[in-house]
Amino acid sequence: xxxxxxxxxxxxxxxxxxxxxxxxxxxxxxxxxxxxxxxxxxxxxxxxxxxxxxxxxxxxxxxxxxxxxxxxxxxxxxxxxxxxxxxxxxxxxxxxxx
Amino acid sequence: xxxxxxxxxxxxxxxxxxxxxxxxxxxxxxxxxxxxxxxxxxxxxxxxxxxxxxxxxxxxxxxxxxxxxxxxxxxxxxxxxxxxxxx
Numbered sequence: 001x002x003x004x005x006x007x008x009x010x011x012x013x014x015x016x017x018x019x020x021x022x023x024x025x026x027x028x029x030x031x032x033x034x035x036x037x038x039x040x041x042x043x044x045x046x047x048x049x050x051x052x053x054x055x056x057x058x059x060x061x062x063x064x065x066x067x068x069x070x071x072x073x074x075x076x077x078x079x080x081x082x083x084x085x086x087x088x089x090x091x092x093x094x095x096x097x098x
Numbered sequence: 099x100x101x102x103x104x105x106x107x108x109x110x111x112x113x114x115x116x117x118x119x120x121x122x123x124x125x126x127x128x129x130x131x132x133x134x135x136x137x138x139x140x141x142x143x144x145x146x147x148x149x150x151x152x153x154x155x156x157x158x159x160x161x162x163x164x165x166x167x168x169x170x171x172x173x174x175x176x177x178x179x180x181x182x183x184x185x
Contacts (some may be wrong), residue, residue: 089126
């Protein structure tokens with residue numbers, strides 16, 4: 001196994017760890033805002049490390065650029081979503097209504 | 099390397115299954131929506147990991163569509179307003 005694959009595997013493991021941490025945090029943390037905090041860590045850092053780990057395995061440059069584009073879109077979507085959910089929770093509209 | 103990629107994808111899928119707990123017990127709709135968002139991101143990770151294993155580069159485009167749809171879902175959820183049907 002060459003060092004590039006070893007580095008890629010290490011990045012993938014770190015990414016998987018952040019995803020596990022985010023999921024456990026989402027289930028275990030007591031209130032809505034701390035759950036939101038755990039969620040955004042998994043979104044940004046976890047997927048970022050997964051993309052970083054897949055980068056050495058890409059066949060060409062275009063493929064790698066698309067990987068980075070996926071991560072950028074998820075980061076933007078995660079930031080927007082977290083902001084909107086937090087604002088909605090602070091205003092208290094629409095909550096606890098089924 | 100392929101077996102390792104599949105193992106990481108399996109860990110992410112276990113995370114998706116665990117996220118279903120929050121969807122089931124989540125006291126407010128926001129919690130359920132957050133769990134859905136985390137599951138969407140994990141799903142994107144699984145697809146990105148499966149693309150080199152299956153040697154289907156088009157799966158990256160599927161991940162792009164997923165990331166766009168996740169943003170739309172959360173935004174649509176927060177735009178929902180409670181309406182009083184009485185007045």
